[in-house]
Amino acid sequence: MGLQFLVSDMNYYCKKCNKYWNYPVCNCIFCGSELIEVKSSEYRVVGSTTVYIPSKSNEKVPYFVYLLEDENGEKIIRKSHKDYKLGTKVDFKSENKTLRSVGVVGTGLMGSQIAEYLLRYGNNVIIKTRDDSRGERVFSKIKTKISKSFTEEETARSLNNLLITTKYSDLSSCDIIIEASAEEIGVKLEIFKELSDNCDGKTIFATNTSSISIDELSKVSKNPENCIGMHFFNPIERMDLIEVIIGRETSEETKRKIIEFSKDLDKNPIIVNNSPGFIVNRLLLPQINEAILLLEEGVASKEDIDSAVKLGLNHPMGPFQLADFIGLDICLSILEVLSKELSDERIKPANMLYLMVNDGKLGYKSKEGFYKY
């Protein structure tokens, strides 16, 4: 795995004056000649340092800073989290090639965000969608978002790495496939079956489920050792956690590869054995449920409960705001899973939650939940 770089590394050269500029300027200020764009593909590591103090744009320490030099002696600085020896040659043309081939099944909120995030990190991404019109929508959504922070050239390069398809067979050569479909066991089982039928024994199947058992899903796969959970959090760009969920059959090899993959995406993977709600939702949903009970019992207003949690527990959002943001239907389905799977009757979804979901008040996405939007 090589240095990841997303910055354009063009130099501008005056042949007559033998001078270089790092900035995109057109003419030489000394002689007026038009400058030539020079782009190096191969650099050698001529200097390096390991940095242990964090700064605003470089919070994760330690990291490496490399001084690289091309065949003309022109130098650039690059940051990496990987260790290279002095003198190592870095071929940017091959570095430029995709790191992994990753399939994404599902084009909802999480699926499209995962695909976009993977593209930003230079991966080859294949999105499997149900029909072409969904495919077009997700393409323009990803394009718009990527072009906001990338130059035209970088955007074009990223979108070149994206394929959107309606056929499972197009996913056959993927290294990893992330399933991010609706949180329904029937739907997920069918997808896992299709994936197993279309891929060979090397592809890893990772589900982004927030509550469904990996062991249940892996039963329909020919290679249950390749099945694992990879739970991303919304919004992916800002949430650094990935819950890596290990099933009974998940192999060490699969686990190792997904941890490495998560780190390459600049995320912090944590390991959790398959169990209802894993860690985050097992802690979060009972809290949301308890907040709704407080409201039902008339102990406090929803605004004051949100304020209490924000100011007293230092959470960025209160439980009602967060529940609206997650979606009340999703909250309810996770609570039902927790309630069913945890032997004692520790958790019983609040009545108010059932009523609201039945009324179609699903939170932010339906413009009304505990709050109106």
Added chain:
Amino acid sequence: MFIRGIGRTKFGVLSNSLPVLAYEAMINALNDSTVGIIDIDAIFISNFLGGPVNGQLHLNSVIASLIPEVNIPILRIETACASSSVALNQALHCINNFENIMIIGVEKMTGPGLIPITDAIAMAGDYEADYKNGLVFPAAYALIAQQYMRKYGIDHSLLEEIAYLNHCNSRMNPLAHFYYKEVTREMIRSSPIVAEPLNLFDCSPVSDGAAAVIVSNKKESDRDIEILSSRIATDTISITQRRDLTSFKSTIVASSKAYNEANIGPGDIDILEVHDCFTISELIALEDLGMCGPGKAIELIENGEISINGSIPVNTDGGLKANGHPIGATGLAQIYEVITQLRSEAGKRQVENPEFGMTQNIGGIGGTCGITIFGV
């Protein structure tokens, strides 16, 4: 002392970065003059917000990387919105030690910034006592406008007229921020309030841009224009420490010294550029510079005296209001316009045979003033 070359970029919302903007202005100034970059032996760089907005300080070294392996002395000057006229002033103080000095003004204000632009600009005012109590820049000028309007019994329509005149002039200046925009009196009148009584059209825009000039002790071309005087003066950072809010003492002090040195008076000026960061400051400038008595600017405007064909044409390039206000470049852009007029190269907006020109460049809320007088 002579201006031997001028250059600028277009002003507006531009995609170029700060160094590339500076480079373009430098090349344009060199192309306009008879000197080459190797004849330049010192540079002054003027910029206001490089640190807080662009995350880039040590700008003299940034300029050095635009002229690799030249290694001449370069110095950055910052006096808020007056940075570039003060940079020129400092260059002139050094001129006996050098052959040719280049002065560059540059500002990159649009696009993502480290801190929001309103807060960054507020750094030109008093931070502890005023900004923390909500006195952002438009609010400070709103208080001044209110004082002025009360004192002389004028209403907002006079300010609207100033915005209108500047926008009309900018339609003749292809490099102006609002060259493309046709502005009507109705648009000005009905624009949203920013800080009572000022609305959007009382405020200069947030612009990117750069300007550069080359100065020398020697005149070598007919197009070289003589600098008769460059003077600066200062005043308190907070308006709360001033006795009079309807006049800027720094303008009065700097301009009277400059008139003395140039040995001319206000009546001799044929082309004038004033610092209309807000419309009210154009009114105040006309009075502080002695173009009319206190409270009499209304007459100059109503009688058409400040239009291109009037007795004292003001802001023929569109002023800060419509030419744009890339802060560190603004003072040099004013000088660019006056030199262009004195050379009779202003095309459609040319003033008839101007002999003396003056620029007034304000920093903060009159905390700094740079006055420059030119003659042919």
